[in-house]
Amino acid sequence: xxxxxxxxxxxxxxxxxxxxxxxxxxxxxxxxxxxxxxxxxxxxxxxxxxxxxxxxxxxxxxxxxxxxxxxxxxxxxxxxxxxxxxxxxxxxxxxxxxxxxxxxxxxxxxxxxxxxxxxxxxxxxxxxxxxxxxxxxxxxxxxxxxxxxxxxxxxxxxxxxxxxxxxxxxxxxxxxxxxxxxxxxxxxxxxxxxxxxxxxxxxxxxxxxxxxxxxxxxxxxxxxxxxxxxxxxxxxxxxxxxxxxxxxxxxxxxxxxxxxxxxxxxxxxxxxxx
Numbered sequence: 001x002x003x004x005x006x007x008x009x010x011x012x013x014x015x016x017x018x019x020x021x022x023x024x025x026x027x028x029x030x031x032x033x034x035x036x037x038x039x040x041x042x043x044x045x046x047x048x049x050x051x052x053x054x055x056x057x058x059x060x061x062x063x064x065x066x067x068x069x070x071x072x073x074x075x076x077x078x079x080x081x082x083x084x085x086x087x088x089x090x091x092x093x094x095x096x097x098x099x100x101x102x103x104x105x106x107x108x109x110x111x112x113x114x115x116x117x118x119x120x121x122x123x124x125x126x127x128x129x130x131x132x133x134x135x136x137x138x139x140x141x142x143x144x145x146x147x148x149x150x151x152x153x154x155x156x157x158x159x160x161x162x163x164x165x166x167x168x169x170x171x172x173x174x175x176x177x178x179x180x181x182x183x184x185x186x187x188x189x190x191x192x193x194x195x196x197x198x199x200x201x202x203x204x205x206x207x208x209x210x211x212x213x214x215x216x217x218x219x220x221x222x223x224x225x226x227x228x229x230x231x232x233x234x235x236x237x238x239x240x241x242x243x244x245x246x247x248x249x250x251x252x253x254x255x256x257x258x259x260x261x262x263x264x265x266x267x268x269x270x271x272x273x274x
Contacts (some may be wrong), residue, residue, distance in 0.1 A: 025053040025077070030062060037065050055079055063087040077107075080137060083114035106130045107151070111137030111159060123149035131173075134158050136182070143192075145172035156183045164188040176201045179226060184209035193217050204228060204249060212253075225249040 028050045032043030041047045050056035059082040066088070080086050107129050111117055113136035120142045122131070130153040131144055143165035145151045154173045157180035163170045170192025171177060171185065177193065179185050183205075187193055192215065193202060202219050204210050204226030212230045222228070223246055230253030 025055055027055040027057050030056070030058045030060070032062070034061060035063050035065060039066070050077075053077070057081070058084055058086050061085045078117075079110040079112075079135075080115040080117060081112040083112070085115070086117050088117070088119035106132050109133045109139070111135040111139065113137055113159075116140065121146060128152050130155060132157065133161065133183075138162070140164075143170045143172070150174050154178070156180060156185055158182045160184045160186075162186040162188065163192060165192055176203060178203045179205060179208040179210055179224075181205040181207045181226070184211065186211040186213050187215060187217065188213045190215045191217060193219055204247075206249070222247050227252060229253050 026046070028044040028046065028048060030043060031045045032040065036043050039049065041049055044050065044056075055077040056079070058078070058080045061084045064087065109117065109132070111133070115135075115137040117137070117139045118141065119139070122139075122141055122144045123146050129151055131151045132155045133139060134157050136159045138160040140162045141164075143163055144154055144161070146165070150172050152174050153176045154171065155178045157178070159182070161183070163186070165171075165188075170187055170189045172193075179202075187210070201221040201223055202210075204222070204224035206225045208224070208226035210226065210228045212228070214230060225248045227250050228247070229251070
């Protein structure tokens, strides 16, 4: 190979390497202390605002000062470590970027054991992105997804999530809600679980826990082999279509299973092997 061709290949390789490096996400770490604004660039290291593919990393307990108004998170990756408690008083749009959502990028929230995220609303906006929660830490909030601002899918893979939203406004996705084998989800509002399409699923993996907390629920497509529990009192678990409700797990507490008013006459819950 001639010298000119070799130099050409070296230049091409260098440009490709620069391109790959440019696409690698940056981690911005919060250095704004125990209280401050997410929108102040100097509160992050390196200075700037988390956006696009960047990770926002929080290593200490903090209350953000955006309470009382919507906060449009500009990236879709958040990690909380160091046994930290992070308080969002604002409505937490996660993320805001329409192009990010349209491209169906995953929304990632990783919370280390002993850490927690307290937020009112964690809502997606465009019905296309998947919300994924990992790590053994906890989330306490009003809702993940809400009417008109749903995620395509919600996957709670690890740790505890407790949602206290108002009726019909707690845990909502277009196609599926998954509770992983190392996860628990407590729904503290009536009819708080909702999947909006006929093919939707609520999947409770083995050893995963779905807790109704004495609140009646309407579920389309309960599946899996985990645990569905009710802490106290009797609640009604209403089903819509026979084919979608095949559950081989365990029920704890007082539960009444009944079809919805608009369900076909043969609507029921199949427990055991399909």
